[in-house]
Amino acid sequence: MISVLIRLADRSARTPKRLWAVSFALFLTLAASWSAATPLGGSPDEHAHFIRAAAVARGQFGGTEVMVPHTVAGIEGKFAETGVRLPQWYTELPRQHECYSWNQARPASCAPEIGHSGKTVRATTAAGRYHPAFYLATGWPSLLVKGPQGLYLMRLMAAVICSALLASAVVTAAEWRRRSVAVLGVLTAATPMALYMGGMVNPSGGEIAAGILVWTALLSLLVSPDPRLLNRRLARVGIGGLVLINIRPLGLIWFAGAVAFALLLQQRGALRQILRRKALWAWTALLGLATAGALLWAAAHPDHSVINTPKTLTVTEAARQTFGNTETYVQQMVGYFGWLDTPAPAFTYLIWLGVTAVLAALGLAYGRGREALALLGMLAAIVVVPVVAQSSQAEKLGMVWQGRYLLPFAVGLPLMAALIGASRSQGRDFPWRRLTGFAAAGLALADAAAFFWVLRRFAVGTAGPWVPFSAHWAPPGGWVLWTGVYTAAAFALALTALMPDRGERDREGPAAAAATGACEGDTAAGGRPRAAAIG
Numbered sequence: 001m002i003s004v005l006i007r008l009a010d011r012s013a014r015t016p017k018r019l020w021a022v023s024f025a026l027f028l029t030l031a032a033s034w035s036a037a038t039p040l041g042g043s044p045d046e047h048a049h050f051i052r053a054a055a056v057a058r059g060q061f062g063g064t065e066v067m068v069p070h071t072v073a074g075i076e077g078k079f080a081e082t083g084v085r086l087p088q089w090y091t092e093l094p095r096q097h098e099c100y101s102w103n104q105a106r107p108a109s110c111a112p113e114i115g116h117s118g119k120t121v122r123a124t125t126a127a128g129r130y131h132p133a134f135y136l137a138t139g140w141p142s143l144l145v146k147g148p149q150g151l152y153l154m155r156l157m158a159a160v161i162c163s164a165l166l167a168s169a170v171v172t173a174a175e176w177r178r179r180s181v182a183v184l185g186v187l188t189a190a191t192p193m194a195l196y197m198g199g200m201v202n203p204s205g206g207e208i209a210a211g212i213l214v215w216t217a218l219l220s221l222l223v224s225p226d227p228r229l230l231n232r233r234l235a236r237v238g239i240g241g242l243v244l245i246n247i248r249p250l251g252l253i254w255f256a257g258a259v260a261f262a263l264l265l266q267q268r269g270a271l272r273q274i275l276r277r278k279a280l281w282a283w284t285a286l287l288g289l290a291t292a293g294a295l296l297w298a299a300a301h302p303d304h305s306v307i308n309t310p311k312t313l314t315v316t317e318a319a320r321q322t323f324g325n326t327e328t329y330v331q332q333m334v335g336y337f338g339w340l341d342t343p344a345p346a347f348t349y350l351i352w353l354g355v356t357a358v359l360a361a362l363g364l365a366y367g368r369g370r371e372a373l374a375l376l377g378m379l380a381a382i383v384v385v386p387v388v389a390q391s392s393q394a395e396k397l398g399m400v401w402q403g404r405y406l407l408p409f410a411v412g413l414p415l416m417a418a419l420i421g422a423s424r425s426q427g428r429d430f431p432w433r434r435l436t437g438f439a440a441a442g443l444a445l446a447d448a449a450a451f452f453w454v455l456r457r458f459a460v461g462t463a464g465p466w467v468p469f470s471a472h473w474a475p476p477g478g479w480v481l482w483t484g485v486y487t488a489a490a491f492a493l494a495l496t497a498l499m500p501d502r503g504e505r506d507r508e509g510p511a512a513a514a515a516t517g518a519c520e521g522d523t524a525a526g527g528r529p530r531a532a533a534i535g
Contacts, residue, residue: 016171023496024167027195029489030447031159034199037455037475037482039108040151041096043200044339044402045126048081050093050201052127053139053154055084061132065304066124075398077307082128088117089147101339105463109472114148129301131246131294134203137161152476154201162198165209165243166190168236169216170496176224178422180436184497185418186216187443188355189411192335192344192450193404203247204404207254210247211408213240215258215415221274222266223419231279238283244408245290249298252291254409257381261412264374265420309398318394322387322401329386332403333410337454340402342462344450351446355439356414363417366424375420378413382406433498440497444490451486455479 041047055063063082070079092115099110127135138161141153166186173182189212197205217236220229244251263271274280334352335344363375390401456464459471459479468479475482 016174019174019496020167020171023170023493024163026489026493027163027166027190027198028159030195030486030493031162031199031205032156033451033482033486033489034196035152035155035159036477037451037458037479037486038196038200038337039096039100039111039458039473040114040148041093041111042101042108042338042458043196043202044204046200046202047093047096048125048127049135049203050151050154051084051086051090051123051125052082052130053135053201054086054090054142055123055125055128055139056132056135057139057142058086060084062301063128066122067304067306068124068126075307075309077305077398079126079307080129080304081124081126083122083124084128085120086123087146088119088121089115090123091121097339100458100461102341104341104457105461107461107464107472108458111473116147118146129298129303130203130248131297134161134206134247138201151201155199158201158205159199161243162205162209165206165213165240166198168239169209169213172213172216172220172233172236173419174496174499175220175226175229176419176422178432180497180499181418181422181432182216183499184355184436184439185359185415185422186212187440187493187497188352188359188414188418189215191333191352191407192348192447193333193337194407194411195447196335196337196454197404206243207247207251207408208404208411210240210243210251211254211258212411212415214244214255215262215412218258218262219265219415219419222262222270224423225267225270225273227273230274230277234274234277234279234283238286241283241287242290245287246294249294250405251408252294257409258412261374261378261416264370264377265416305397307396307398309395313394313398315391315394318399319387319391321399322390323383325401326383326386329401329403329406330382333407335450336403337450338457342454342457345453348446348450348453351442355443356417358435358439359414359417359421363420367420368424371416371420371424374416375413378410378416382410382413385409436497440494441491444487444494447490448483448487451490452483455483 041050063084066081066083067078068081070077092112096111096114099112100106100108138154138157141157142150144150145153169186169189170183173179173186176182190209194205194208194212198209199205213236217233217240220226221233221237241255244255330353331343331349332340334349336342337344360375360379364372367375386401386406389405390399455475456462456466456468456479459468459473461472464472471479
């Protein structure tokens with residue numbers, strides 16, 4: 001049975017293009033399943049992003065500032081939102097989630113039906129200060145399809161963007177000699193929360209996916225340099241960096257952090273080789289322009305919100321509370337769904353954090369001085385960065401930090417650990433095949449369990465039956481369909497971690513490599529390297 005699965009994985013990875021297409025289709029299935037299985041407006045602030053995307057698609061990149069009273073995390077204030085002109089039914093979106101959010105026992109069937117009025121009125125959005133690029137890419141279906149169907153199509157566009165970035169990360173990891181371990185790192189980084197946000201109209205999903213691609217490509221450039229693949233990897237860093245820097249205000253910080261850690265891990269001579277390439281300077285110029293544009297946009301759209309934070313919320317108190325919430329933030333990076341009111345089942349946390357811990361332990365065991373220092377530094381950063389970020393802004397904004405904010409940076413932990421293990425363990429006696437197989441299967445099962453758990457919460461509430469046959473709310477097509485589709489895609493994606501490592505193919509000999517269609521960079525019949533295919 002295992003040999004059959006390995007052959008299936010091998011066939012999907014015969015060329016980088018095929019591996020990218022298969023990975024893209026599977027990631028898109030997972031993200032789109034979340035799109036269908038989540039009630040409209042049922043994810044964090046999605047109504048604001050729907051309105052922002054629809055407005056940008058209609059050429060409204062800005063708007064008038066409107067002070068709107070809100071209560072966030074128990075703190076009252078007036079939030080600076082952006083007023084735009086849209087069909088009247090968009091103004092109903094902010095109320096879609098109110099009857100069931102923060103009440104896990106109540107299913108989503110209580111949500112009011114979205115109206116059909118096409119009269120143009122003013123709608124406000126808290127996302128009006130965000131860079132418009134993401135919203136332009138996701139909002140255009142609202143011009144073609146009205147009502148809920150258009151909103152689902154907007155979610156699908158977000159899922160397409162995230163899936164393309166994640167598929168590129170898988171192809172990059174598969175270029176490593178011990179690629180099964182490297183791909184496992186990508187699968188571990190793509191947590192259920194990353195896939196969930198990837199299926200929503202929320203720039204957080206694209207930010208996380210771009211972070212995974214940037215980390216994977218940077219580590220490949222500097223830890224496993226290959227002159228034949230250098231320009232392609234630079235392009236992936238550049239594309240991921242352009243998305244990461246522009247999509248959310250924190251993206252520039254996460255990109256700089258990934259570069260710093262990758263430079264710490266670089267192999268001797270790798271940076272010198274990169275500096276000689278003209279492609280580096282072209283992508284550096286593009287990233288520089290993107291950075292300048294993002295900074296200018298942020299400077300031109302300041303936040304004038306007035307939050308009535310309590311006087312007792314000092315920098316010290318905020319730091320203490322944030323540090324105490326570290327476990328919650330880690331859980332949120334794995335999976336905290338809905339409006340942060342639906343945690344994943346304990347099984348999902350145990351498996352995901354267990355696989356991450358094993359990868360980190362192996363990275364520390366096999367890594368050398370700088371590599372162990374980088375892993376320990378990342379572990380410390382996951383704790384310290386939220387403390388510094390929130391305590392410095394708490395007196396102005398309140399306690400607003402969420403675990404997913406750090407995820408584009410924190411994905412570096414499993415990726416570094418897996419890539420260190422993949423590069424340092426060559427020729428050593430360790431059951432990597434068995435480890436990657438069990439770990440990938442465990443991740444798939446944990447992912448599917450999280451999906452079913454959240455879908456059940458929306459269908460019947462947490463107090464309802466375990467199997468929601470009498471669902472009060474159901475996604476388009478029904479919960480059975482999407483549960484089956486998601487589970488099948490999760491386990492199919494796990495097969496990518498069973499691809500034969502390059503060293504195994506080399507030992508099979510030139511004839512076997514030719515028969516199985518060796519991937520780019522493998523030795524072809526006759527002992528000559530194959531031409532690198534574009535993926």
